[in-house]
Amino acid sequence: MLFRSVLLLAGLASSALAFADNQTTLTVYTQPSFAAEWGPGPAIKQAFEKKCDCTLRYVALESGGDILQRLRLEGASTNADVVLGLDTGTMETARQTGLLAPHDISLDNLDLPIDWTDSMFVPYDYGYFAFVYDTQKLPNPPTSLEALINAPDDLKIIIEDPRTSTPGLGLLLWMRAVYGDKAGEKWQKLSHKILATTKSWSDGYFSLFMNGEAPMILSYSTSPAYHMAVDKTDRYQAARFDEGHYLQVEVAALVKTSRHKDLARDFLKFILTPGFQQHIPLKNVMYPAIDLGDDLPAVFDRLIEPGKTLYIDPAVVAQQRKAWLNQWLNAMIQ
Numbered sequence: 001m002l003f004r005s006v007l008l009l010a011g012l013a014s015s016a017l018a019f020a021d022n023q024t025t026l027t028v029y030t031q032p033s034f035a036a037e038w039g040p041g042p043a044i045k046q047a048f049e050k051k052c053d054c055t056l057r058y059v060a061l062e063s064g065g066d067i068l069q070r071l072r073l074e075g076a077s078t079n080a081d082v083v084l085g086l087d088t089g090t091m092e093t094a095r096q097t098g099l100l101a102p103h104d105i106s107l108d109n110l111d112l113p114i115d116w117t118d119s120m121f122v123p124y125d126y127g128y129f130a131f132v133y134d135t136q137k138l139p140n141p142p143t144s145l146e147a148l149i150n151a152p153d154d155l156k157i158i159i160e161d162p163r164t165s166t167p168g169l170g171l172l173l174w175m176r177a178v179y180g181d182k183a184g185e186k187w188q189k190l191s192h193k194i195l196a197t198t199k200s201w202s203d204g205y206f207s208l209f210m211n212g213e214a215p216m217i218l219s220y221s222t223s224p225a226y227h228m229a230v231d232k233t234d235r236y237q238a239a240r241f242d243e244g245h246y247l248q249v250e251v252a253a254l255v256k257t258s259r260h261k262d263l264a265r266d267f268l269k270f271i272l273t274p275g276f277q278q279h280i281p282l283k284n285v286m287y288p289a290i291d292l293g294d295d296l297p298a299v300f301d302r303l304i305e306p307g308k309t310l311y312i313d314p315a316v317v318a319q320q321r322k323a324w325l326n327q328w329l330n331a332m333i334q
Contacts, residue, residue, distance in 0.1 A: 024054040026263050028252075029067050031085040033202070033284070035060040040279035047275045054263060063200060064090050064166050064250075071099055076257045081264045084124065084252035088311070089169045091121050091251055092318035101256040103268050110272065111291040113247060113309050121251035122268045124276070125286035128245035128306050129170040130221040130238040131157065137215035144242040145178055149189045156195035158204045158217040162325060166248070167201050171218050172328055173317065174246035177310040183324070187331035197332075221245060221304050226285045228299040237304075244308025250286070 035041040035058040045056045061067050064085045071078060071094070078099070086094050094100060102119045110116055112126055131148065133141045138155075142148040148157070160168035175183045175190075195214045198204035209217040221238045228234060252271055254264050270276050274295065277288040281297050288296065 024260055024263060025057050026054055026081050026260055026267060027057045027059060027079050028082045028084050029059050029061060029070060029080045031063060031067070032060045034085060038283070040283035043279045043283070044276050048267060048270055051270070052263060052266060063164060065164060068094050072097055075099065078255060078257060080255045081258040081260050082252055082254060082267055085250065086121070086253065087166055087248050087250045088314050089166065089173060089248070089317055092314035094253070095120055096318065099256055100253045103254055103265060105265060105269050109290050112249060112289065114311060121253050122271055123249045123251050123289040124271045125280045125284055125289055126247065126249045127286040128221040128247055129167060129174055130219060130245055130304065131216050132219040132223045132236055132238050133216045135235055135237055141216065141239040143239065146243070148193070149186055151193060153192045155193055155216070156214040157193050158196050158198065158208050158214045159194055160201055160204055160218060161197050161199055162328060164199045165201055167218050170246055170248055172324055173312055174310060176324055177246060177312055178243045184327045184331050187328055188334055191332055220285065221306070222285050222287065225297065225299045225303060226282060228302065229282055229297055240304040242307070244310045245306035246310040
């Protein structure tokens with residue numbers, strides 16, 4: 001009897017393993033901040049797996065640029081079904097690879113500051129680039145980009161490298177949107193205030209800014225929401241600039257060679273539901289891509305609101321990015 005019971009248990013275990021092995025795995029290339037324990041990824045994984053009878057697997061790459069580079073290197077042999085973590089600064093370059101496919105889903109419930117009809121990229125959040133400052137060290141921050149550029153050189157800021165960082169690229173586009181062809185000379189003036197140019201946002205924010213190395217850092221207008229809601233402090237705020245703030249929309253897309261296209265599209269549909277979006281405001285610290293109504297955390301009502309939304313068409317960004325990066329590099333070494 002005991003022997004038969006052991007055989008039965010072994011058979012059940014074997015069946016369970018076989019079931020697990022046969023369960024479909026949807027692979028999503030994304031950023032570390034999304035997949036991290038404190039990010040939205042784990043809760044979204046749990047919620048989607050309840051609906052899909054599948055396993056959602058994240059492959060965390062360092063940045064949106066790294067996601068794009070990995071996809072290019074792997075080409076048609078990639079294991080990715082979905083890429084999540086590109087944005088309006090990189091998506092046109094991603095489109096031009098020919099490695100992505102149309103999402104074929106409705107975008108009717110999107111709630112963004114701009115009209116969005118793109119057939120390949122599904123927005124999952126948005127935000128505005130801003131300089132976050134320490135109110136205890138800088139009680140009277142600059143109120144415009146021009147004021148920051150012309151501030152005394154003893155005001156030190158931290159920015160991110162536009163070649164490796166999404167916010168860094170965002171500042172490059174912000175400067176371009178405001179100053180056009182004069183951006184290079186404005187960068188030269190701003191360079192005297194730059195204490196450090198970090199490879200990633202987290203390197204600058206957590207390693208330098210939060211340790212008091214500089215009173216101001218390039219980040220997002222939404223960053224103070226986390227400090228207010230989670231850290232219970234108003235110490236860190238975003239400076240509202242008179243020229244307006246540059247918009248970033250983060251996006252996901254279906255990989256053309258995915259072996260699970262129907263499931264991948266189900267995930268893209270799930271992105272635009274409260275089950276996904278409710279985890280964005282305080283875990284990705286960005287605005288949700290749909291209207292959450294009263295479920296949007298109250299601290300978001302206390303954030304700065306740009307007087308003007310700045311935005312450059314992604315196709316123009318893809319065409320001009322190399323030239324604008326060279327302009328930035330030249331300004332930094334002069």
